Amino acid sequence: MDWLYPFMDGASFDDLNNGEKFYARYDRRHDISVVGIYEFNENFTISATWVYGTGQAITLPQANYSVVVNDPLNTGNGTLGGYPGLTSLTDYGTKNDFRMAPYHRLDIAAQWSKKLKRSERTFELGVYNLYNRYNPFFYNIEQNEEGKSVLKQYSLFPIIPSISWTYKF
Amino acid sequence: MKNLIYICSVVLLASCSMDAVNVDLPEVNPKLSVSCFISSETDTIKVAVFWSKPIFSNVERPEKPEDALVTISDGNTTASLQYNSITQQYEIPATDFSLVPSTQYYLRVRASDGTEVYASTAIPEIVPSVLVKK
Numbered sequence: 001m002d003w004l005y006p007f008m009d010g011a012s013f014d015d016l017n018n019g020e021k022f023y024a025r026y027d028r029r030h031d032i033s034v035v036g037i038y039e040f041n042e043n044f045t046i047s048a049t050w051v052y053g054t055g056q057a058i059t060l061p062q063a064n065y066s067v068v069v070n071d072p073l074n075t076g077n078g079t080l081g082g083y084p085g086l087t088s089l090t091d092y093g094t095k096n097d098f099r100m101a102p103y104h105r106l107d108i109a110a111q112w113s114k115k116l117k118r119s120e121r122t123f124e125l126g127v128y129n130l131y132n133r134y135n136p137f138f139y140n141i142e143q144n145e146e147g148k149s150v151l152k153q154y155s156l157f158p159i160i161p162s163i164s165w166t167y168k169f
Numbered sequence: 170m171k172n173l174i175y176i177c178s179v180v181l182l183a184s185c186s187m188d189a190v191n192v193d194l195p196e197v198n199p200k201l202s203v204s205c206f207i208s209s210e211t212d213t214i215k216v217a218v219f220w221s222k223p224i225f226s227n228v229e230r231p232e233k234p235e236d237a238l239v240t241i242s243d244g245n246t247t248a249s250l251q252y253n254s255i256t257q258q259y260e261i262p263a264t265d266f267s268l269v270p271s272t273q274y275y276l277r278v279r280a281s282d283g284t285e286v287y288a289s290t291a292i293p294e295i296v297p298s299v300l301v302k303k
């Protein structure tokens with residue numbers, strides 16, 4: 001699919017990512033919205049909306065590693081395992097190299113309207129995220145029961161039914 | 170009314186967590202991490218060698234490899250550093266390999282699986298101290 005995006009393979013900056021190209025934080029390859037509205041009659045309407053968006057490009061840590069900090073005044077016989085100064089650093093790899101899972105959901109609604117003399121009232125039943133898609137809100141690295149690191153996805157807004165009553169005058 | 174606000178808050182602000190699915194986790198192999206500081210004033214040349222610990226990979230190696238081949242060279246003479254289990258570093262006394270300012274030194278570390286890393290540097294020339302009389 002890369003041939004589809006000859007001018008969208010990221011940008012490069014001398015001081016970032018070792019001068020190599022990388023995707024922007026909000027790089028979104030696909031952004032689709034499909035809206036359908038059907039009026040059965042002037043009082044009853046149903047509608048549906050489906051949205052899709054490519055997951056955002058983020059940077060995930062890849063590995064942790066130890067390095068020795070130069071500390072000439074420390075003889076190396078201290079409490080740091082024999083090292084003059086030891087610290088742990090994180091290897092993040094290539095910038096924005098990880099794609100979050102894509103975002104998509106389907107919303108549906110049905111509206112019953114009634115025109116009154118000088119006003120209009122509308123009753124609406126809707127369902128947000130009809131197929132209860134768990135879209136990623138953020139990721140967190142956590143330890144599982146075996147002590148291994150796993151990537152946890154946190155999601156908001158599962159399937160949510162809604163009801164509304166509107167009165168226009 | 171208060172109860173309604175509480176219920177709405179719980180419904181709207183509730184989140185759920187699950188193992189990330191449909192994503193490609195960065196599975197990388199361990200990399201060598203080497204730290205060494207050379208000075209013409211120290212009595213021992215020390216090199217610390219570590220394997221990095223990948224976060225999402227199942228590849229595991231001892232953090233401190235003891236069987237690496239660590240050599241230092243000035244371009245003419247090459248010396249091998251031995252692992253010291255007390256300091257957990259590769260070492261060689263400065264009497265066996267002398268360090269001289271303004272000379273380029275090359276460090277090479279080769280792990281048992283063939284992974285190699287190189288580095289080179291030179292010790293700066295000693296700056297003569299200047300006595301300032303007031």
